[in-house]
Amino acid sequence: MPTPIPSRTQFVLDAIRHRILTGQLPPGQALVETELAAQFGVSKTPVREALKTLAGTGLVVLSQYKGVTVRMVDADMAREVYDVRLLLEPEALRRAVRRGSPLDAAREALTRADAATDTAERSLANRAFHRALYLPCGNPLLGRMLDEVRDQAALVSAVAWAADPSWEREAAEHREILRLALDGDADGAAGALHAHIASFVRRAFPEPHPAEGRS
Template sequence: MVVYQHAAMPSIEYETPGALSPSAGPLPPLRQPASRTDRVRDALRQAILDGALPPGRALVERELAELYGVSKTPVREALKQLQSTGLVEINAYQGVSVRRPDDKLVRELYTARCAAEPDAVRLAAELHGAAAYPGARRALDEAAALIGSGETQGLGIANRRFHRELYTACDNSFLCGFLDQLQDLTAFVAGLGWRLRATFEEEAAEHTAILEAMEHGDAERAEQLTLAHIRKARRTLSDALGDDK
C-alpha cells in the first residue's frame, strides 16, 4: 500500500498505485461520475464541506493531480467549477485556496436567502395544502440520527437537503434555481459555524417546527418560521466568526 502525503494536504491511501481506496483518509475517495473533472470536483467539494480542507488551505494543481492520479487539466476545471459555487477563491497572485468566510459573506448570503426562501416555502404550502413531505422528513430523521451519534460530519448536507425538499415544492424554477446556487456555500458556512459553536440541536428543533407547519398546510406560519430560522442562523454565524478572530 502506498501513502501519498504532503504537508499542505491531508493524506489519502491507495491500495495500488493509481487505485483509490474506499477507506481513504480525510479526503474522500473519488467516485464514478461522468468525467475526471466531475470526480475531482466532487471529492474536493466533499472535503471542503466536511472540513478536511479548511478555509484558507492552498489548492495546488500539481499536488491535487498527483493525489487523485489525473492530469492538471481536470483539476483546473474542477477548481473553476468550485469557484462558481463560492467554495474556492482564485487569486492571480496568491493562487487558489478554500474560501475564508467573513461577516460580509455571511450577511450577503443570508440576506439573499431571506429574500427568496421564505417566499418559496410559503408558495409550496399554498400550492399543496396539508401534505406529506417524505423527502424532508427523511432528511430530518437523518440529521437527528447524526446528532444522536455524535457523527455530525454529514449534517450540513442533510440540512441542505431538508431545506431543498421544502423550497423546491413551490414549483417555481426561477426561485429554485437561485436557491440551488446558494446550497454549497450555505453548507460550507454553516459547517464552519458549527465547528466554532455547536447549534445543530437548536436548528433541528426549528426544522421540525417548519416541517410541521408545512404538513398542516399553514403557509403563513411556515414562511414566518423559515424567515426567523434563517435570520437566527445569520446572527449566530456572525457572532461565531467574530469570536474566532
C-alpha cells in the first residue's frame, strides 16, 4: 500500500496542480518554496513534498541550477505523452465497454463540462470524463499507467487551449464517444477515442513540413 500523503501536503499539492493546469502558473514559471509556503500558510516541508510529487507526475522540473519550475510544453513532449495515450486509452475503453462497465461517471463529467462557466472547471470535467472511460477497464495496472500521464496530458491541453480554444469541437467528439460506448459498440467507441486524441495533438502541435527549416 502506498504511504498516505499528509493532509497539509495534499492541500498544497492540489492547489499547485490546479494553478498549473488552469494556467495561473504557466510553463517555465519558477516555484519558490518560501513564497508558496507563505501563500498557503504552511511550513516549507509540505511545499517541498508536494513539489517532489508533482515532479514525479511530470508537471514540474527539479533543476540543480534553476530550482523548481513548471514544465515547459513543446511539440516533442506533447507527442510523447499523446503517443502513450493513443497506445493505451482506446484499448482501455474497448475493454470497459466489452465488460459492460457502467459509465455513469463519464456521463456526469460530460454534463459538468457542458455546464462549466470557466476554463478551469471545464478542464477538470474533461479530465474526469477521460478517466471515467478508461478506469473501469478491468486492469488496474492499465488504469494506473494512464493516470501516470494524466497530469502531463492536461498540461499539454491547457497550453493548447490557451493558444486556440477548441472546446466545442472536443465536446461534440466526447458526446459521440460516449454514445458509442453506451450503445455497446466497443470497437466504434475505441476508434472514435483514438481519432479524438490523435486529431487534438495534430491540430495543436502539427508536424513540420519537410521543406521547413531548409536554407
